[in-house]
Amino acid sequence: xxxxLACSLCGKTYDWNQVINTCTCGKPLLAQYDLSPSTLDRKAxxxxxxxxxxxxxxxxxxxxxxxxxxxxxxxxxxxxGERWYVKDEGVNPxxxxxxxxxxxxxxxxxxxxxxxVAAPSAGNAAGAMAAYSAKASLEAHVFMxxxxxxxxxxxxxxxxxxxxxxxxxxxxxxxxxxxxxxxHPSNPPIFDLSTLKEPYRAEGKKTMGYxxxxxxxxxxxxxxxxxxxxxxxxxGMWKAFDExxxxxxxxxxxxxxxxxxxxxxxxxxNAFAKGERFADEFPNAHTSASGLRVPKAIADFIMxxxxxxxxxTAITVTDAEMVAATRELSSATGVFAAPEGGATLAAAQKxxxxxxxxxxxxxxLFNTGSGLKYLEAFV
Ligand SMILES: *Cc1c(COP(=O)(O)O)cnc(C)c1O
Ligand SMILES: [Zn+2]
Numbered sequence: 001x002x003x004x005l006a007c008s009l010c011g012k013t014y015d016w017n018q019v020i021n022t023c024t025c026g027k028p029l030l031a032q033y034d035l036s037p038s039t040l041d042r043k044a045x046x047x048x049x050x051x052x053x054x055x056x057x058x059x060x061x062x063x064x065x066x067x068x069x070x071x072x073x074x075x076x077x078x079x080x081g082e083r084w085y086v087k088d089e090g091v092n093p094x095x096x097x098x099x100x101x102x103x104x105x106x107x108x109x110x111x112x113x114x115x116x117v118a119a120p121s122a123g124n125a126a127g128a129m130a131a132y133s134a135k136a137s138l139e140a141h142v143f144m145x146x147x148x149x150x151x152x153x154x155x156x157x158x159x160x161x162x163x164x165x166x167x168x169x170x171x172x173x174x175x176x177x178x179x180x181x182x183x184h185p186s187n188p189p190i191f192d193l194s195t196l197k198e199p200y201r202a203e204g205k206k207t208m209g210y211x212x213x214x215x216x217x218x219x220x221x222x223x224x225x226x227x228x229x230x231x232x233x234x235x236g237m238w239k240a241f242d243e244x245x246x247x248x249x250x251x252x253x254x255x256x257x258x259x260x261x262x263x264x265x266x267x268x269x270n271a272f273a274k275g276e277r278f279a280d281e282f283p284n285a286h287t288s289a290s291g292l293r294v295p296k297a298i299a300d301f302i303m304x305x306x307x308x309x310x311x312x313t314a315i316t317v318t319d320a321e322m323v324a325a326t327r328e329l330s331s332a333t334g335v336f337a338a339p340e341g342g343a344t345l346a347a348a349q350k351x352x353x354x355x356x357x358x359x360x361x362x363x364x365l366f367n368t369g370s371g372l373k374y375l376e377a378f379v
Contacts, residue, residue, distance in 0.1 A: 001039070002060055005029040005199050008302050016060070019112045019188065021197045028196040028299050030239065031203050033058055037248040045214060052100050052207035058243055059104060059207075060200055062111035065136045067093035069103045070207050074215045074364070079332040080345065081352070083362040085221070087212065088335050090370035094155065096291075096338070097208065097368050098128035101232055104204030105193050106132035115139065118180055119193040120173030122229065122290040123152035124369055129193055130161035141180060141190070143173040148290060151373040169285055171296050195230030196299045202239065205232040209240025212364060213250055220255050222361040223312070225348045227340035227368055228259040228268055229294040231303040238306040255364075257312040259303065260347040262287030262319060265295055268303055272314035277301050288319050288377035289339040291368060313356065317346040323378060325349070330371060339377050341367030 005014040007023035008030050014020060016031065023029055033039070040057040048054035052070025075086045089097035102125065109117055118141040119129050126142035133140035140161040144152065145168065156163050164180075166173045174194055181190045196202060213220055220241065226234055234257060244250045261269045264286040271279035279300040285293055297303070307314055317325070319339075326342025329335065344365040351357045371378065 001034050001057070002031055003034050004032050006032050008299070016199070017112070019109070019114060019191055020199070021192055022298070028202075028302065029199045031060065031199050033243065035243055035246040039247050042214070042218070042249050052103065052204060052211070055207055055210050058210070059203055060108045062107045064103065065107040065110060065132050066103055067099065067131060067135060069093050069099040071211060074212070075333055075335065077333045077365075080329065081348070081363060082359065084348070085362070085364045086329065086333050086335055087208070087364055087366050089208070089366060089368045090335065090338060090341070094124070094127040094131045095370035095373055096124035096128065097205065097233065098124040099131070100204035100207055101125070101201030102128035102132045102193070102204065105198055105200040106136050106138065108200045109191050109193070110136045110138060113188055114191040115188060116141070116186065116190045117193050118143070118177045118190050120144070120170050120177050122170050122293050123148045123373070124291055125195065126161070127152055127155045127159070130156040130159035134160045143176045143180070145169055145173060145293070149374055149376050151375070170294055171281070195232055196235070202232045202236045206236030206240040208233060208366075209237035210244065212237070213244055218250055220250060220253065221364045223256040223258055223357055223363045224366070225258045225260060225344040225363060226366045227289070227292055227343045228261055228303065228314070229291050230297050231268070231299040233366065233368070234259060234306060235299050235302050254310050257307050257310040258347065258351065259307055259312070259314040260343045261314065261316050262289055262292045262322065262343065263316040264319065265293050266316045267295060267297065268300060269314040269316045271300065271304055272307060277304055279304070288374070289322060289343060291338070291340045292343070313351070315347050315350065317343050317350070321346040326371065326378070329365070329367070335367055336371035337367040338369030338371055339374055340369055341365065
């Protein structure tokens with residue numbers, strides 16, 4: 001049962017039954033539950049619906065606005081590595097794992113009486129927010145960089161969202177969202193659904209961690225390779241592992257959490273290499289993997305802490321490596337991956353070559369989106 005929200009940095013607590021963004025200190029709020037082995041017997045899952053809402057006891061208590069998100073396939077990929085797997089998030093509604101986060105966030109926003117939502121996005125979050133807002137009858141305003149791949153822009157438009165194209169990256173779009181909200185006072189106010197600036201997108205994304213455990217018979221892999229932007233996936237999965245341990249579902253072993261970024265936008269990898277807990281804004285960010293074009297992330301310290309605690313690492317790949325690896329991943333598995341998914345293969349191969357990963361390690365690569373939305377990246 002959801003009990004309260006707690007600040008990820010200063011620990012200050014808040015009532016969950018209110019529309020709220022960040023802590024007064026400016027850092028993300030995370031949902032806290034009262035968890036014990038009696039919360040949910042994992043055996044009960046077998047008969048449940050194949051969506052992320054099968055884990056409803058550890059999700060916010062609201063009516064689910066669902067389009068069938070989650071419970072995505074985990075493909076064994078022996079042509080890539082003996083015990084390598086691809087978790088294919090590209091089959092989610094709106095073709096990315098952003099569906100999980102937006103299903104949870106829009107469901108809670110609706111539950112709390114919100115009427116209008118807004119968010120900056122590199123593409124996939126906007127599409128997902130537009131879709132769930134359409135289903136929930138909320139008005140949605142998306143703010144994307146002008147050079148976002150066309151598929152995302154058309155998708156948002158057809159899903160009924162108000163599309164704003166901005167000359168600047170996602171952080172500039174975030175400032176535009178603030179300006180938009182401040183200049184349109186209303187009751188209830190327009191709610192900002194930016195990554196980790198509201199508590200529930202991470203709750204949706206954490207279901208990837210639950211699913212991975214369930215699909216691997218409650219034995220987590222040795223390593224998870226994850227393309228990192230704002231960090232909801234890393235933060236969410238790490239949280240899921242902790243929650244599952246508290247319910248007695250898994251032990252204390254954790255996968256090495258491996259963050260992959262583009263060489264042209266690598267704030268987390270840079271901070272990791274420098275031993276820092278907070279990341280500087282990455283200057284002149286550029287990469288064709290739009291989901292990785294996040295020069296500054298509010299959850300930087302949460303990611304950096306968990307990567308270190310897991311014995312993982314943070315590395316970069318070039319756009320050329322990413323595109324070549326997307327072709328390799330796709331042709332070796334049958335999953336037409338997003339460039340962000342390709343980035344995980346390029347990174348895992350580097351780490352196997354360097355000996356960081358051994359050839360017998362069980363490795364899960366996250367293909368976070370569909371190649372179909374990124375045709376411009378694959379010329
Ligand atoms: C948003 C996005 C990412 C980054 O995800 P975070 O969980 O915010 O770090 C990676 N890949 C794709 C395809 C995305 O849309
Ligand atoms: Zn705080």
